[in-house]
Amino acid sequence: MNFIYPEYEIVRNHEKCTNCGICKKECANEAHGFMESASKMTCDDAKCVNCHRCSVLCPTKAIKIIKSGNTYKENTNWSNKTINEIQRQAESGGVLLSGMGNPENYPVYFDKILLNASQVTNPSIDPLREPMESKVHLGARPKKIERDTDGKIKSNLKPQMFLSMPVMFSAMSYGSISYNAHESLARAATELGVMYNTGEGGLHENFYKYGKNTIVQVASGRFGVHPTYLNSGSAIEIKMGQGGKPGIGGHLPGTKIVGDISATRMIPEGTDAISPAPHHDIYSIEDLCQLIYSLKEVTNYTKPVIVKIAAVHNVAAIASGIARSGADIIALDGFRGGTGAAPTRIRDNVGLPIELALACVDDRLRDEGIRNNVSIIAGGSIRSSADVVKAIALGADCVYIGSAALIALGCHLCRTCHAGNCNWGIATQIPELTKRLNPEVGYKRLVNLMTAWRNEIKEMMGGMGINAIESLKGNRLMLRGVGMNEKELEILGIKHAGE
Amino acid sequence: MPIPSASPEYTGEDDLMLKEGQIRITSGCAVSGIISKSGKRMSGEDIIKSIAVMHDRSNGLGGGFAAYGIYPQYSDYYAFHVFYDSPSAKKECEDFIERHFDIINLSKIPTRKIKEVTDEPLIWRYFVTPLPTKLAASQLDEREFTAKCVFRVNTSITGAYVFSSGKNMGVFKAVGFPEDVGRFYRLEEYYGWCFTAHGRYPTNTPGWWGGAHPFALLDYSVVHNGEISSYDANRRTIEMFGYKCTLRTDTEVITYIIDYLHRKQGLTFDEIAAVIAAPFWKTIEGMPQKSRETHEYLRIMFAEQLITGPFSILVGFDGGLMALNDRLKLRSMVVGEKDDMVYIASEEAAIRIIEPQLEKIWAPKGGQPVIIRVEGGNQQ
C-alpha cells in the first residue's frame, strides 16, 4: 500500500477542455486518460511529475498543474517532503534518486552580490557602438617569455582554446540526454564559436564533424574512449567529480543502453554503464598527473587538458595540486550543478557553493603564484548572464552551463531525469519522446539564449567601463555583497555594499 | 601626518579620513613631460611653468615631478627619497638601510617654506649601493634586491615611505597644487634631461604626500591621468608576482606592471604598449602574419596586464620616456617637438607656454605609444 498523497494536482477546466486528447498523447507518464463512458478526459495525479508538457501544449490552456493543497499538519521540522521520502524508503528499501541540481534552501551567493557601474570619474562604454571584447582564451601560460636569436618572441604558449564568449555547454553524456539534445548543443556551440562537452558517453560518429567545438570527456568508466576520440576534440576533460554528486560515480541503467548509445559507449545493449566513483588508475595527485600526461602523449601535446572537480571542502588545496600537475584548465563544479541522476542525499548535502569555491581557489592559486598555470571554468548553477559576470569578476576565466541550456531546450525542471520518460525529449532514449526535440529548433534556441547573454554581458561590462573580458576577470572591486556576514565577504574577497 | 600601515584592512582613527592604502581613491589629473633627446640637461623651471597652465585640472590635493639625470655625481648609486612621520620612524628606517646598503651620502631634501604647502613630513635623501655580502647572500640581482628592500620599508616600517629609488633620478611630490610643490622642492635648482609632472584631482580625500604622483620604483616613474576600470584585475595579478599594492592607486599598479614587463619579462616598451593598451582582437586578426602572431601571443600571455578604462600615462625610465593613451583614447594627450626637445602634455597650451615655436604638434592615437629615447640611455 502506498501511503503518499500526490504532491501535485492536475487541474482541468472542463469548460475549456475539448477532449482533443493531446495531453494524453504527450504524457509518457500516463497521467492523462480518457473515460469513454463519460466522454471526458481524466487524470491520475499520482503519475504526474509536473513537467508542464500537457499544460503548455494544451490548445485551449485547459490544464494547470498546482501544488496539492492536501498537506500534512504544519511542522517546520518534518516537512512534507521529508515525510514522503521516509514513506518511499519504507516501501522500497531503496536509495532515493533525484535529477537536476540541488533544490534545497541554501544561500545563493550570486543573488547577494551587486555589480558596479561607472559614474563621472570614468566613463561607461556603450557596447552598441564601441568595441566590446568577449573573446576568451583558455589554457596554461609559461612563466617567462622566450626570444629567438633575432630577438623575436617565440610562441612558448601551451595549447589554447578560443571562445567567442565566456560560456560553454557543460558535460552531459549521450545516454543521459538524447541524440537530438546533443546535436542541438553541438550545432549551437559551432555556430556560437564556443564548446560543448561530450560527457562520459563517447562521441557519436555523426558528431565528429563538430570536433573543433567539442570537448571530449574522459571519466572513470572510459566509455567510448580511444585514440581517435581523444584526438577529435579541441580539448580533453578528465572528470574527477561532479558538483551534483561529489565523491560518487555514475550509473546509466541498462534500459538506456540501446541502439546508438550502446555503439557510442562501446558496450553491449542492455548492460548497465557504471562509472566507478574514483578513476581506479588515480588514487592520488601524482596518479592524476600520470593520466594528464598519458592523454597529452596520445594527443602529442596538441590539446589542453581540463580537470573537472566537484567543489568540496578542501577544494583550494586540491586545485593547487592540479595546477601543479600539468593540467591546463580546472573546471570547478558547485554543489548546485545538475545531474541526470544522483542519490538525493548526496546531491542535497555534499559539496560547496560555486561562488565560495571559485573565490577560494582563485585566491589560493594567486597566493601560490600559479594562477597562470591554469585557466578556471566555473559551473554549478550559472543561471543568467549576471551570474556569468559575477563568476568572472570573482576569478573565473569562463563558465559552464548545463541546466540553463537544457531549460532553453524545453526542460521544465521537473527533476525526474532519472526516470527516463522525459516528455520534452531531452533526458530520454524513447524514440517517440526524443523526436519531440527538433534539433533544428533546439540549436536555434541555444544560439538565441547565448546571443542574448552575450549582449547582456557586454552591457554590464560597458557599464563598468570595461571593454575586454580579461579586465573583468578577478576584478572583485566591481562586486559588493549585500546581507552577508564578515566571513562570507572575506572568503569571497569582496566588500559589503556601502563600503 | 600619519602614514598608512602596511595592512589594507587598517581602518584608521575615527576622526581621520581613510587614506591611500586603506581605501581605493580615484582621481582625475593633468600630466606634462619634457625630454631632450640628446641628453641636454635643463632646469626644472619649464616643467613647473607647463603644469601650472593646467591648474584647473588639479584641485590642490597632490602634485609632483620626476626628474631624470639630476644626480650625475652619484649616478651609480640608488637615490632613495623618503618621507618620515617621526624621528623614530627615521631611525628605524635608517637602521634598515644601513644593514642592507652602503650609504655614501645622506641629507634632508632642501625645501622652501611656502604658505601653500604645509604639514610636511620629514623628507630625506640617501645615495646607496647594496652591501656586497647582503647582495650575494640574497641570490638576487642588484635591482631586484633594491626593489625588495624598498617594499620591505614601505610595508613593514610604520611611518616611513620610500617614494623614489632610482639611479640618477628623483621624485618630488607633495599635497598641494603642482606649481607650489615645484617651488617647495626648489625644482628650478635641479638640472636633468627629462622631467615629468603631475597635478592631481582626487575625488574623496584630503590627500596624502605618498599618494601624490609620480609613483616610482627603481628608475621607473609613472604619471597618469584617468581612472582605470581594470584596476582590481591588474592588482590581483601583479600581486601574484610579488608586488604589494599598498597605496591602491592606479599609478602604483601601472608602475608595477611596467616594472614587471620591462625588468622581469624583458619586454621592450613597444611590446609593453601592445600589452597594456592591446589592440582589439579584430585589429590583430587583420595584421600581417608576423605581427599578428606577436600580438596574439602578447594578449594571451599577458592578458591580465591589459589596462582598460581611461588613462594617459607618461612613463619615465633611465633610457627615455614613453607616452601612452588607452586604446579607446578616453583621455587627452598632445605631443610637440622642437629641435631635440619633445614635449608631452594633457593640453597643448601647457606645451605652448614653454615652446611657442613648435616644429610639429600632434595627438597620438589610442594605444599607440610615443617612445622617446635619450642618447646614451638604455635602448631596450
Add this chain to the structure above:
Amino acid sequence: MVISAAQLGFRELNEKIKSTSEDACINDCYGQRFIACGASDKTITINGTPGNALGAYLDGALVQVNGNAQDAVGDTMNGGKIVIHGNVGDALGYSMRGGEIYVKGDAGYRTGIHMKQYKEIKPVIVIGGSVGSFLGEYLAGGIIIVLGLGAEDIPMGHFTGTGMHGGRIYIRTNAEVDSLLAENLLVTQVIAEEATPEELTEIESYISEFAALFGMGEAKLANDRFLLLRPNTNNPYKQLYTKI
C-alpha cells in the same frame, strides 16, 4: 631502431619512438612513462623497467618487456598486444576495451577493472602467476585468465569480481567456491562454477599463445580445473534505488 633510454626523459624517449615508422628496441629503460602510448603499428621491445602507463590507449602495436613492468600497464587500451616477461604492478588493463595482455608472472591489485567489450572487440588478459585483490572489479566485458603457475596458494586476492556485470574470469585453482566465498575471495554477485570442457575451448587459443610466448608446455594446463566467474546479472545495482 635501437634507442638507449639512459638520460632520456619520457617525452624525449616517446618522441623518438613516435618519430620513426620502424620497430623500436629500447635499452637501459628506467621508469620512463607512457611508452607506446596510443601506438598503432609497430613492435616496441623494452629491455629494463618501463615506467607507469606503458601502452596506455594502445591501438594496435605490439609491446614486449624483457623484465617487470609497473602500474597502469595497458590503461584504456584499445587494441594490440602487450607481453611482459615478468611481473606487473597494480591496475593492469584498466578500462581496457580491446587487444591482449600476457604477463608471465604475477599482477598486482585491481587487474582488469572495468574492462569492456563491444561486438567483436574483446579484450583479454592472461596472467601466468597470481593476482592481487579486486580482480575484474566492475568487469563489463572481455576475458581474464589467471593461471596460478608456481602459486603456492590460491592465485587470487579478495573481492574478486565485485560489481562485475559482463565478461568472464577464468581462474586455474582447485579451491572450492564455498571456501572462497567464506574467505571473501569471491563475492555473491558473481556466479562461480567449475568451467566445463566446452567453456574452456573459449580460452584454449589464449593459453596456447601464452605457452608459445613464454616457452612452456600447454598440455598440462588443458586438463586442469578452472573456475569460471560470470556476473549474475547485467544490472547489478538496479534493486538499490527507489522508483522515481
